[in-house]
Amino acid sequence: MNCAKVEELSSEYITGMLPAPLEQAVRTHVQSCPACAADLETLKRVWTGLDALPAVEPPLFFHENVMSAIERQAVLPSRLSGWRMLLPQLGRVAASTLATGLAVAALGWTLLLPTLSGTEEYAAQQANPGVLTVPRTADEDSLGTTAAVPRLKIERITVVNPEVGPSYQFMIRLEGASRGTARLHLLPDNALSAKTVPVQRLILRTDVPAPPLVVPFTAVEGKSINLFASWTANGVVRTTYLFVPIPRNDALPPERQSFGLPVGTLPEIAREVAVRYGQPVILEDTANKRMLSLTAVEQTATEALRRALRGQGVQVLPSAQGIFVRPAAAAPPVLR
Amino acid sequence: MAAASGDDRDLIERSRGGDVAAFDLLVRRYEKQVYSTAYRLTGSYDDASDIAQEAFLRAWNNLRSFRGDAAFSTWIFRIATNIFLDERKRARSRPQRSLEDVMALEENMVTRQFEDTGPSPQDRIEMRERQEVLERAILSLPEAQRVMVVLYHTQERSYEEIAEIMNLPMGTVKSRLNRARLALKNRLAPAAELFPVSESPNT
Numbered sequence: 001m002n003c004a005k006v007e008e009l010s011s012e013y014i015t016g017m018l019p020a021p022l023e024q025a026v027r028t029h030v031q032s033c034p035a036c037a038a039d040l041e042t043l044k045r046v047w048t049g050l051d052a053l054p055a056v057e058p059p060l061f062f063h064e065n066v067m068s069a070i071e072r073q074a075v076l077p078s079r080l081s082g083w084r085m086l087l088p089q090l091g092r093v094a095a096s097t098l099a100t101g102l103a104v105a106a107l108g109w110t111l112l113l114p115t116l117s118g119t120e121e122y123a124a125q126q127a128n129p130g131v132l133t134v135p136r137t138a139d140e141d142s143l144g145t146t147a148a149v150p151r152l153k154i155e156r157i158t159v160v161n162p163e164v165g166p167s168y169q170f171m172i173r174l175e176g177a178s179r180g181t182a183r184l185h186l187l188p189d190n191a192l193s194a195k196t197v198p199v200q201r202l203i204l205r206t207d208v209p210a211p212p213l214v215v216p217f218t219a220v221e222g223k224s225i226n227l228f229a230s231w232t233a234n235g236v237v238r239t240t241y242l243f244v245p246i247p248r249n250d251a252l253p254p255e256r257q258s259f260g261l262p263v264g265t266l267p268e269i270a271r272e273v274a275v276r277y278g279q280p281v282i283l284e285d286t287a288n289k290r291m292l293s294l295t296a297v298e299q300t301a302t303e304a305l306r307r308a309l310r311g312q313g314v315q316v317l318p319s320a321q322g323i324f325v326r327p328a329a330a331a332p333p334v335l336r
Numbered sequence: 337m338a339a340a341s342g343d344d345r346d347l348i349e350r351s352r353g354g355d356v357a358a359f360d361l362l363v364r365r366y367e368k369q370v371y372s373t374a375y376r377l378t379g380s381y382d383d384a385s386d387i388a389q390e391a392f393l394r395a396w397n398n399l400r401s402f403r404g405d406a407a408f409s410t411w412i413f414r415i416a417t418n419i420f421l422d423e424r425k426r427a428r429s430r431p432q433r434s435l436e437d438v439m440a441l442e443e444n445m446v447t448r449q450f451e452d453t454g455p456s457p458q459d460r461i462e463m464r465e466r467q468e469v470l471e472r473a474i475l476s477l478p479e480a481q482r483v484m485v486v487l488y489h490t491q492e493r494s495y496e497e498i499a500e501i502m503n504l505p506m507g508t509v510k511s512r513l514n515r516a517r518l519a520l521k522n523r524l525a526p527a528a529e530l531f532p533v534s535e536s537p538n539t
């Protein structure tokens with residue numbers, strides 16, 4: 001036995017895995033070789049130190065981010081063909097935070113949902129006040145098929161609780177599948193850039209109703225609640241986006257409610273959203289190899305009214321007392 | 337070869353069917369091990385996040401190719417270490433940092449997340465110092481040896497499992513690990529007084 005051989009066998013010697021004759025040979029050498037004895041001693045110390053290295057905690061929101069990434073890759077690519085949406089602040093760091101990731105996803109939905117038939121639904125809601133079903137579900141799964149089997153139903157019920165103030169209760173249930181899961185992201189008050197986004201994860205089962213989601217609201221015109229649900233059932237990942245504008249007194253006339261949801265072509269919707277949320281939106285038109293930047297400008301109430309009432313034969317005139325909406329042919333109002 | 341535990345297997349089955357919540361449980365069950373491993377391999381919290389996240393993403397996307405006769409831990413460690421090794425292979429075309437650079441950089445990085453309420457302040461300082469010295473020494477090893485050392489010593493993987501993770505014969509794993517330990521021993525010999533005389537693994 002020489003020093004080189006002892007080195008070669010040192011791990012097995014330390015763990016006692018050498019056959020008895022070899023172990024005896026190493027032991028004999030070490031007893032008469034101070035260099036090897038010292039080396040083995042150091043190796044043992046290092047070994048113990050390595051074993052004692054602590055585990056490191058993953059960063060906050062690590063698994064949330066992993067799951068968000070999984071859900072986004074499953075849901076979004078099919079919508080992004082042709083058009084791709086970029087937000088200016090979508091940097092590496094920003095993208096790693098939950099809030100930003102969701103802001104992107106939620107805004108993406110607002111823009112990329114193919115048909116937004118909001119007005120009909122609000123009309124229906126007027127006929128049946130108190131219960132609102134807005135199934136803004138794209139009936140297209142990640143595989144590109146159109147099997148319309150599982151559906152996520154979100155019902156809104158207005159609750160007036162003297163202790164918490166007015167709130168909406170959302171009842172969430174799955175149809176067409178016996179079980180599934182959903183992640184609910186709540187973006188209150190148009191807060192697409194909210195720093196913190198409450199997230200709820202639900203197991204959905206037809207035999208056990210999911211607990212209602214209670215969202216307090218302030219009845220301020222123009223504010224809204226955005227509910228973004230990524231859910232899976234029958235092996236299919238889907239997304240349901242619910243945009244709930246909060247009308248004053250929660251009972252405004254139908255024409256006022258039509259402010260709630262942008263409609264039109266993709267650039268029109270994008271511009272509307274950029275204006276409404278005060279956030280620049282850049283659309284990438286890959287077909288025409290160009291970028292379309294829609295800047296955010298503060299929208300005044302007058303501008304909002306003019307836009308909304310365009311073509312309806314009215315004029316919108318700001319004044320110190322308020323905004324006048326009058327027949328286009330009428331003479332200027334006489335102010336007292 | 338460790339087979340997937342019954343509980344893991346159920347979660348994997350459900351994940352294969354698209355059950356995101358089941359996969360979420362798997363992620364939560366293994367995130368600390370995977371993240372720790374990636375951190376020990378790279379010495380960087382950012383790189384560790386990237387590697388660990390990518391590992392789980394790849395696992396989800398490749399659930400169909402996962403064989404039920406292996407443990408999920410083996411599989412996820414293999415994915416994570418492959419990401420690390422591939423990344424380093426790519427990085428090798430770029431100018432490499434010397435060990436001194438690594439050490440200089442690490443000074444600022446190792447101060448986070450090692451809270452330990454047990455020992456006295458003096459002991460804690462020594463422990464911290466010992467950990468930093470060890471971390472730097474690990475980072476000086478060639479990548480393949482580093483993977484083995486991290487898996488064996490910080491993740492308590494057996495020779496068999498490491499052989500499976502790295503797709504190498506067990507004899508190769510044993511001899512390379514021995515070489516890696518000897519390299520660490522030589523590098524750390526000048527700082528041996530930091531390491532307490534303890535019960536050796538061979539009692």
Ligand SMILES: [Zn+2]
Nearest residue numbers: 002003033036
């Ligand atoms: Zn000797």
